[in-house]
Amino acid sequence: MGPLAPNELISENTNFLLAFFIGIAFGWVLESSGFSSSRKLAGIFYGYDAVVLKVFFTAAITAMLGLLFMSLFGWIDLSLVYVNPTYLSSAIVGGVVMGVGFIMGGFCPGTSFCGAAIGKIDAMVFIAGLFIGVYGFAFTYGWWEKLYLANYLGEPKVSEKLGMSDGLFGLFMILAALGMFIVAEWAEKKFPREEY
Amino acid sequence: MKQLKLLALFVIPLGIIIAAVPADRVSQSRLSPAELLQEAGAGVQFIAPDAVADLLVQKDPSLRLIDVRTPEEFDAYSMPGAINIPLSSLLAEEYRDVLNQDAYLNVFYSNGSVYANQAWMITRQLGYENNFVLEGGLNYWFGNILSPREPSQTSPDDEFARYDFRKSAAAALGGGGVVSTDAGTPVVKAAKPAVTAKAKKKPSGGC
Numbered sequence: 076m077g078p079l080a081p082n083e084l085i086s087e088n089t090n091f092l093l094a095f096f097i098g099i100a101f102g103w104v105l106e107s108s109g110f111s112s113s114r115k116l117a118g119i120f121y122g123y124d125a126v127v128l129k130v131f132f133t134a135a136i137t138a139m140l141g142l143l144f145m146s147l148f149g150w151i152d153l154s155l156v157y158v159n160p161t162y163l164s165s166a167i168v169g170g171v172v173m174g175v176g177f178i179m180g181g182f183c184p185g186t187s188f189c190g191a192a193i194g195k196i197d198a199m200v201f202i203a204g205l206f207i208g209v210y211g212f213a214f215t216y217g218w219w220e221k222l223y224l225a226n227y228l229g230e231p232k233v234s235e236k237l238g239m240s241d242g243l244f245g246l247f248m249i250l251a252a253l254g255m256f257i258v259a260e261w262a263e264k265k266f267p268r269e270e271y
Numbered sequence: 272m273k274q275l276k277l278l279a280l281f282v283i284p285l286g287i288i289i290a291a292v293p294a295d296r297v298s299q300s301r302l303s304p305a306e307l308l309q310e311a312g313a314g315v316q317f318i319a320p321d322a323v324a325d326l327l328v329q330k331d332p333s334l335r336l337i338d339v340r341t342p343e344e345f346d347a348y349s350m351p352g353a354i355n356i357p358l359s360s361l362l363a364e365e366y367r368d369v370l371n372q373d374a375y376l377n378v379f380y381s382n383g384s385v386y387a388n389q390a391w392m393i394t395r396q397l398g399y400e401n402n403f404v405l406e407g408g409l410n411y412w413f414g415n416i417l418s419p420r421e422p423s424q425t426s427p428d429d430e431f432a433r434y435d436f437r438k439s440a441a442a443a444l445g446g447g448g449v450v451s452t453d454a455g456t457p458v459v460k461a462a463k464p465a466v467t468a469k470a471k472k473k474p475s476g477g478c
Contacts (some may be wrong), residue, residue, distance in 0.1 A: 076303060133278065136282055137282075140282065140285050140286070140289065143289045144285070144289065147289070147292055240290070240293075241289075242289035242290040242291070242292050243290040245286055245289050245290065246286035246287060246289065246290035248286075249282045249283060249285075249286040250283075250286070252282075253275070253278070253279050253282070253283070256275050256278075257275070260275065
């Protein structure tokens, strides 16, 4: 029963090998969805192209349904699946920094590597900036530590906070995603752009 | 728009199915027989009687003793503060919240440790945590905690320390056989219970 690595069904090295192949597949899907174009990515903020929203939310609800059904069939123990711990303050600040960087740079970390892989210079510059940010944060960690660790909430689940079952929350999530897709398609028609 | 309809056609029925499934079916983890055998073999379910005595003396509110013997036996004698859940009614709906929780340290006991072990196995199979078994059961409890035997003069120091602890624990818990000969000896506290039911460690990482 999964997850494979924590239950020691596969070794740590096999885990990395699987991650390598999954990573390649992920990059390929990103590139073929047009995620290596910063103009296409930034389109979500202006309304002319909502491919980011559509691809990522489709991926999210697919993964969500997959995990819930696999748990139902007894194939995976969800209590052993890693969930990022929530530090509310740094999550909000980090989200804002990431969002601003996304609009300005036209890439998010994953897609910048995707763009660099097909030789886009703007993506390479973005990656350089990314490393400056990472090292800058690491070397000045002492300044941010208090903010970084503030408002620790553990590993909360929205379904738990709302007092509903995971499955019911999943259904609402699907409906919300489809609703957003409809709005996104409406926006694409409303704010069209010829060439980008 | 056509793709969107196609997507909706797939995900909405799946969402309705998963929403209709009872919550405990989706997220409950059950142990496989092999995993259960491994845990039982390692003896992770046992909690030492000295640790229980220590918690009782300290009046630790998180300790919950559960007597799995029959109500008649429970009425005849029970450990301080214990509740009675006979093994035959372990699966009753009314006890589910008692057994499947993460606030208390549940300790099953019976005369020996066979029935308590059976109770632990059943709850563990259901995926419940924080349930333990009093090692040795009531027989050991009576014979060694409530009426400890003085070790021989040549015994190592920790034997004496344990004896002193048990003697004072017995006095606090109203046991018999308390002889106050060397009252000046400091009481060494028993180690905290080893709550190590979670053998698997959470993976770390992220995206």
